[in-house]
Amino acid sequence: MRLSGFITCIVLALCGSTAAAAPATPPSPLDVYQELFVRVESQSLFSDDKTFADAEPRQNPAAILAAYRAHVPRDRAELAAFVAAHFDLPHDGAVQPAEPSASCALKEHIARLWTALQRPPTVPAPGSSALAFAFPHVIPGGRFRELYYWDSYFTALGLVRDGHTDIVQDMVAGFAALIARYGHIPNGTRTYYLSRSQPPVFFLMVGLLDPTDPAQAYAAWLPALRAEHAYWMSGERSLAVGTAAAHVVRLADGALLNRYWDARDTPRDEAYRKDVAVAQRTQRPAAEVYRDIRAAAESGWDFSSRWFADGRHLQTIETTAIVPVDLNSLLYGLEQAIALGCARVHDSGCETEFTQRMAARRAAIERYLWNVKAHCYFDYQWRRGEPTRRLSAATLYPLFVGAAVPQHAAAVAEVVERRLVKSGGLVTTARHTGQQWDAPNGWAPLQWIAVDALSRYGLRDDARSLACRWLLTVERTYDVEHRLVEKYDVETRRPGGGGEYPLQDGFGWTNGVTRALLDQYPDCK
Known part of the structure; x- marks a missing residue:
């Protein structure tokens, strides 16, 4: 197998067998540029908040911040000139393989788009918010210039059908490397995404590598799958009934289910101005609002009435109070994949543990998320102890994972x-x-x-x-x-x-x- 050597390195890293310690989490642009970042975003220097978050500094970031503090720009024009002198701004990712053609069939157009959307390994410029990614990969396009977690599985569905399984292998290897480096797959390959993940579809991508025998693929990537599961379940052992820690919620009967969560409670770097505006429209502590906004971003559904207390308005967002159908279904699928991988490598203890976890999660999904009267699955507001009663396409996820x-x-x-x-x-x-x-x-x-x-x-x-x-x-x-x-x-x-x-x-x-x-x-x- 072409990647066998790399898989071995990832296995060693995930098992803690390498001598080097995991690197510290790099700071986001807000951490680095502080009041300069806040001013650029607050004064709407760019129409898209993500633009400055993705800019590359032309010199050491500390020197740029010192220069800003030494001579604070007096107005918006001077601020724009300062940014232009010290940063290179990003360009949107190309999305067209050539001039659009009415004679090009849809399937052919998609085949040509893979080349336009493929990127080489990412080697970040000094001070950039980009994260290193050692393999070729396919980005979404437009303002989404980097790799995104859950997007990648659905992109891979087409890649394998157009004969690009090698790129899917590369993306799987790169994601496993991110798990080894940071303990999880971030929302996207930017420093400002590191405080959260996205819906855990890594096992689905792994399964695409061997569609006739997915258990073999799960076995090959078992350490990465188990490490991702540990990330989502962090804090479970000491959790009291009726409380939550990070992604885990222990419900009234002791059952464990999961929620979306973000380790930070500040405005998102990529949407700073928008998040501040939302927090200003509420009476809640701003940190709570920011955490719920970030947790919704982790869900991929940013934003949806699923997360709103009143079902209508973003300022009522309460994502961390909700046990979602989709997340818990995908974690059931991950637990099943791990059990199958463990069985393939004859690790009976692991197989038993994850088979039991599957059974417990399935029972909890049926008990808390299935609604007898509505005949569908609803998200569950765990703090109030009641279903949200808001129908969404997430009701299909328990079927998707069986x-x-x-x-x-x-x-x-x-x-x-x-x-x-x-x-x-x-x-x-x-x-x-x-x-x-x-x-x-x-x-x-x-x-x-x-x-x-x-x-x-x-x-x-x-x-x-x-x-x-x-x-x-x-x-x-x-x-x-x-x-x-x-x-x-x-x-x-x-x-x-x-x-x-x-x-x-x-x-x-x-x-x-x-x-x-x-x-x-x-x-x-």
Whole structure:
């Protein structure tokens, strides 16, 4: 195996067998530039807060901060001149392989996009917020110039179908290296993403490396899988009933489930101005608001009515008080992957432990997240001890990982068909709030989760219908605009909107999911 030597190095690092200690977590741009960073963002020097967070300094950052303090710019114009003199600003990632062509079929266009979105190994410039990544990889595109965690699995679905399993291997190896270095896979490969992760889909990427025998792939990457699980379960042993620590919540009956969490409680570097504005609209301590905003960013659903106490407004965000369906389903899948990998290497103690963990998590999902009256899975507000009762596409995740009993799967399918399936695909939630992870938007990863979930439980007609609705939506936009975008309005079958930034082209996970579904459903009309 081409990566066998590297896998051995990662295994040694994860097992603590290397002599070198793990490096300290590098500071984010807010930590480095302090009042200079705050002023640049507060005065809206750039339309996108992420621009300055991604800028590369032309000299030592400490020297830049000292120069700023020695001669503080008097106004916005002087501040802009100071930044221009001391920083190189980023450019958006290229997303088109060439001039768009009406004669280029969608599948061919996606195949050409992989080259446009592929990046060489990342060697950060001194003082940059970029994290080192030792392998070639594929980025989403647009303002997302770096590698992102959960995007990468859905991107990989298309990469393997276009013959790029080698790139997927590289991305898996790179993610394992991040686990070895930092203890987890960060949200993205930037210093300002290190305080959180994203939905734990690493095991799904690993499974793509050997689709006919995924247990063999799990066995090969077992130390990385176990280390990621340890990150999500950190603090579980000493946790009292009715309390939480980091990502873990111990519920009233002693059951353990998980929540999204971020180790920091400051405004996000990449959205500083927006986060401060949200905190100013509440009466809550700002640190609590920032933590909940960051936790929602870890979920990937930033932002959605799923996380809002009133179901409508961002300033009521309470992400850390919510036990989410999707996260706990994915952790069930991770535990299953570890159990299978342990069985393959004949580690009976590990196999027993993770089989028991799976069973306990599945029971807790059914007890706390399944709603008998609504016939679907809801997120759970653990502080109040009640379901949120807000339907979202996350209700399909227990089916996706095989954790649902057949009668519950059938009930979920009926509810989803009635309330979330639209003419252009699966809508994210049933609520229109202006947030991008609410109606009317549909997202490629959720279409894949839904189609795969329905297929797993034998609901093949429902799966095909949903896949075809999505493919026709993507193709309709491509035929008119010759591009793929990050999200779509599935109610009107056009490019989506809402959220913190303009609609982005590219787009990694749209390309990947669309390419995979084109293979599975070639006759959609």
